[in-house]
Amino acid sequence: MGRDATIRNPYIWAGLSLLVAGSMACFSAYFIFDLTWITALGISLLILSFILLALGRTIPNLSPEVCVLLLETGITSIAAVIEELGVRSRAIYLPSSLTRHRPQALIPLRSNLLLPRIAKSLPQRLIVQYGDDPDDTGLLVTTVGTTAVGMLESIPSPSSSELESALTYLFRVTLGIADGTTIITRDNHISAVIHNPRFENKATWSHQCLGSPMASIVASVIAEAWDKPITIKQEEQHKRKYHIELEVME
Amino acid sequence: MKIYNSYIIIVASLLLLTTVILVALGQGSLDIYYTIYIIEALFVTEIYVYFNAKARRGLNLVTYILFGGFLGSVALQIVKILA
Numbered sequence: 001m002g003r004d005a006t007i008r009n010p011y012i013w014a015g016l017s018l019l020v021a022g023s024m025a026c027f028s029a030y031f032i033f034d035l036t037w038i039t040a041l042g043i044s045l046l047i048l049s050f051i052l053l054a055l056g057r058t059i060p061n062l063s064p065e066v067c068v069l070l071l072e073t074g075i076t077s078i079a080a081v082i083e084e085l086g087v088r089s090r091a092i093y094l095p096s097s098l099t100r101h102r103p104q105a106l107i108p109l110r111s112n113l114l115l116p117r118i119a120k121s122l123p124q125r126l127i128v129q130y131g132d133d134p135d136d137t138g139l140l141v142t143t144v145g146t147t148a149v150g151m152l153e154s155i156p157s158p159s160s161s162e163l164e165s166a167l168t169y170l171f172r173v174t175l176g177i178a179d180g181t182t183i184i185t186r187d188n189h190i191s192a193v194i195h196n197p198r199f200e201n202k203a204t205w206s207h208q209c210l211g212s213p214m215a216s217i218v219a220s221v222i223a224e225a226w227d228k229p230i231t232i233k234q235e236e237q238h239k240r241k242y243h244i245e246l247e248v249m250e
Numbered sequence: 251m252k253i254y255n256s257y258i259i260i261v262a263s264l265l266l267l268t269t270v271i272l273v274a275l276g277q278g279s280l281d282i283y284y285t286i287y288i289i290e291a292l293f294v295t296e297i298y299v300y301f302n303a304k305a306r307r308g309l310n311l312v313t314y315i316l317f318g319g320f321l322g323s324v325a326l327q328i329v330k331i332l333a
Contacts, residue, residue, distance in 0.1 A: 011254070037273045040283035044265035047287055050315060051261060054308030055254050153303060173300040176252050 008063075011056030018049035071144070075213070078141055079206035082107065085139075091210045092118070092249065093145065093219040093230040100124060103149050103220045105210055106229075108138040117249070118229055144213040145220025148175070158226045160185050167192070167221055177214070178242075188248040190230075192218045197242045211235060215244045222246060254305075257298050264290045281323050288316045 022045030029038035091105040100121045106128070122128045128140045149155075151174050156166035160183040171178035171194065179196040199214055210216055211232040223230040226248055234245040268286050277283065295309050 036278050036280060036283075037269065039280055040272070041269050043280070043284055044269060044287055047265065047291055047312075047316065048258070048262055050312045051258065051291070051309065054312045055258070055305055057308055058302065058304040169300055173253055173302060 009056050009059055011052050011059060015049045015052030015056055018045045018052065022046035022049055071213075075144075075206070078143075078210070081139070081141075082206045082209050085109065087139070087209055089209070090231050090233075091141075091143075093143075093216075093223040093232075094118065094122070094140075095223045095227045095229070097227055098122060098229065099140065102142075103146055103224045105141050105143045105145070105216070105220075106130060106138045107141065107209055108136070110135050110137075141210075143210060143216045143220065145216040145218075148217040149220050149224050151175075152221070156221070156225045158185075163222060163225055166225070167194075167218060170217065170221070171197075171214075181218075188250065189233075190222060190246040190248065192222075192244040192246065194218070194242040194244070196240050197237075211244075214242060218244050219246055222248075253298070253300060257294065257301075261291055261294050264294065281327065284323060285320065288320055291316065 022042045025042030025045060026039055027042075029035045029042060087107055087109060089108045089111050091107045093105050094103060096102050098118055098121050101124055106118070106122070108130070118130050122130060122140055124140075126139060126141070128138060130136050130138055148170055151170060152166055156162035163183045164181050167181040167183070171181060177197060177199045178194045181195070182193040184191040184193075194214055197214060199212075211219060212235060215232050215235045219230045219232050229249040231247050231249065232244060233247050234243075236243050265287055268290060269283070272283055272286070292313060295313065301309065
């Protein structure tokens with residue numbers, strides 16, 4: 001962590017303040033006033049200060065404002081390309097085994113009433129051909145989910161419980177945008193419910209194509225876990241729950 | 251950072267509550283206070299399984315420091331008994 005970031009870190013400041021206050025309370029109460037309860041209170045302040053200093057070192061350098069700036073810029077650029085091409089088909093979230101690198105989303109340029117079967121891994125280019133037909137061309141784009149999968153410590157297995165804990169870890173701890181996730185799997189249909197989402201979804205053309213950022217994260221993680229292409233069939237908000245319906249492609 | 255804040259608030263509340271209860275009970279031994287503080291801090295840290303690896307490493311270091319303090323207090327008690 002850089003020096004400037006340390007100076008602006010409220011956890012470090014709170015930790016240092018409690019360290020000074022706790023040390024003074026302990027020293028004066030134990031050696032001068034002989035008061036056990038103030039000494040104990042000072043010890044508790046010292047314990048808290050250690051915890052704050054330890055956690056303060058793990059805070060990211062970038063401020064939330066910079067993160068929003070980068071996210072908005074990235075999403076706007078992809079949205080501009082998609083809107084300019086007039087693409088209306090739903091994106092297919094591919095696992096890293098089909099992209100040779102990391103999970104990405106393939107947007108077929110023609111309307112995908114019949115979803116294409118992708119058998120071979122695609123080259124790392126923006127415009128790729130995914131089938132034998134010359135019209136089987138699409139855009140291979142990096143999404144929010146691509147980066148989010150990289151934040152996982154390990155790729156979960158396809159079981160609902162492992163997917164739930166991986167997504168809860170991502171949403172609750174790493175990103176802090178929701179409280180938890182529930183996953184229900186029925187054959188090749190997967191329902192994901194995100195509890196108490198705190199991420200604003202904008203109804204744009206690119207969202208119709210790629211899905212919302214939260215749906216993109218869910219689709220990318222599941223695609224990587226199942227090692228199969230995934231599409232987002234539907235997503236909607238019900239009060240404090242965000243429902244996402246996904247389909248695993250064979 | 252919501253999870254960090256909730257963790258810190260729970261630990262701070264527990265430590266303060268323990269101090270109030272032990273003072274009300276008339277506890278005069280600092281070792282008892284310190285031992286209970288450590289147990290509570292360790293318990294809450296174990297409950298928060300969702301901490302990332304970096305945070306967990308930092309908290310493990312705090313645990314070692316606190317446990318070192320506990321061993322120090324035990325050593326002092328042994329010296330007192332032997333003396």
